[in-house]
Amino acid sequence: MVCGRLEMRYRYSKELVYNTFPWPEVSDDLKEKIERTAQAILDARALFQTSTMAVLYDPNSMPRELLSKAHEENDRAVMRAYGFMKTENRKRRWLTEQECVAELMRLYQEKTK
Numbered sequence: 001m002v003c004g005r006l007e008m009r010y011r012y013s014k015e016l017v018y019n020t021f022p023w024p025e026v027s028d029d030l031k032e033k034i035e036r037t038a039q040a041i042l043d044a045r046a047l048f049q050t051s052t053m054a055v056l057y058d059p060n061s062m063p064r065e066l067l068s069k070a071h072e073e074n075d076r077a078v079m080r081a082y083g084f085m086k087t088e089n090r091k092r093r094w095l096t097e098q099e100c101v102a103e104l105m106r107l108y109q110e111k112t113k
Contacts, residue, residue: 021104022111026081034081037074044070 026034044066048056055061062068076094079085084095084103095103 022107024081024083030077030081034074034077037070037077040070041067041074 044063045056047066048063056063056067079094079100082100082103084100085092086095086099087093
């Protein structure tokens with residue numbers, strides 16, 4: 001949505017992707033959990049130093065038990081930080097990716113007014 005593209009591939013940079021959205025105020029415990037889960041992603045990648053990012057993030061070859069699970073844990077911690085939970089019919093669920101992007105854009109627009 002905001003990172004850019006090179007041909008049909010996404011192009012990520014820390015200036016555009018990580019610094020674009022406002023970060024919510026979170027408890028020290030949640031901040032530490034996010035830091036731990038982010039480090040788990042880096043640790044999982046480090047176990048496959050001879051693999052390229054393309055191989056590590058290919059759905060057919062991604063190390064499910066390590067890297068994919070580490071990302072899922074980090075996603076849940078970040079979603080919790082933003083409060084990206086929705087209640088429908090008395091059931092709670094995480095927001096979809098599309099709902100998250102819409103909410104992040106709303107927060108960004110609010111901050112930049």
